[in-house]
Amino acid sequence: MAALPAVQDYRALAHKRLARMARDYLEGGAEDLRTLGRNRKAYDALLFKPTVLTDVTSVDASVEVLGQPLAMPAVVGPTGLNGLYYPRAEEALATAAHRAGLPFVVSTASTSLLEDVRRASDGELWLQLYVQRDRGISQRMMERARAAGYSVLMLTVDTPVHGVRDHDIRNGFKMPLRITSRLMADVITHPRWCLRMLRQGGSPQLVNLARSAGTAVNLAAQAAAMSRQMDMSLDWQDIDWLRAHWPGRLLVKGILSVDDALKARATGVDGIVLSNHGGRQLESAPSPLELLPAVAEAAGSAMTVMMDGGIRRGSDIVKARALGAQAVLLGRAPLYGLAARGPRGVDEVLQILRRECETTLRLLGCPRAAELSPSVFQPAWKERLKAL
């Protein structure tokens, strides 16, 4: 079967394939979905200003971020519980990212061991870290990632508690999945999804967390409980503690203000990810895109600035890069591919985004992604972003 035209087609197919509980977990946002909606609206506010009659015979979407070459300004971002969509999901995402010339970020809440992901892929792997109350778990996770050759640590700081997600409460969504009458009804009406889950031996498990917790009995349930025990005391001073355990590159993900970007810069981290967690955490948070110009200016050349939220088109990636993000994280988009068509679907989604990126660069008359700047927008871009 031929590839579908756009990411939204994979989204629509994923909706058909997934049990309701898995679809809601993937798509959902916090409270009344204001932040989730705002993430997309921000791209709509920006209008391009093309420069015509420019030689665009050759186009180059590649950039360098943290010393690593990326085929386009994007990284396949960290998402937990990916086994809800397809067996061995992290291995599939890592290998597809590598084929597309992009790094892949493995989540603390991954459903494959970080060592297994490494065995599946020779590509660049980064680790996303949630710090639990038992700091030993994080220490062991970092040691394992170092030993497996992960190059970048991404500390997520916007999740001291989970955001309010009504749909998950309604669906009784808890890890590991428990068989309830509601789940049974959901499963029976989605036999293809049910077969996928059976192929991986039932409910996906937080095996990565369980391995670092090092407990022997009922690992999965304990890991699930621990995933809800974030260390709420974590503060800026703990960056030193992380540094002591992680000698590689360090990013802080979940920044949403210039003030916090400056604090991050003062700690000497290598970079930040402007993010509202795909609209899943704090309701009525701003969209990262609208903060990007001011944060990029504050960061200067001292640290890398990345952003995420709502990337569904190659033109979205171009807009983010032009406003000062060195690269974006792709959250849901590759997961739509995975849920719709398995590993092949991830390849297709990443190819679509790259192709759209290149087309946008050509139509803009700015064929090199590395040279993008706000000059590719109509003059009123600042006002339009402010008016969001």
Ligand SMILES: Cc1cc2nc3c(=O)[nH]c(=O)nc-3n(C[C@H](O)[C@H](O)[C@H](O)COP(=O)(O)O)c2cc1C
């Ligand atoms: C289903 C799902 C699970 C996620 N799990 C994590 C996670 O484990 N760690 C993390 O730092 N961010 C997590 N995120 C947030 C993403 O890394 C990213 O910030 C967000 O998805 C970007 O928005 P987008 O999905 O609109 O592209 C998750 C997002 C989704 C949609």
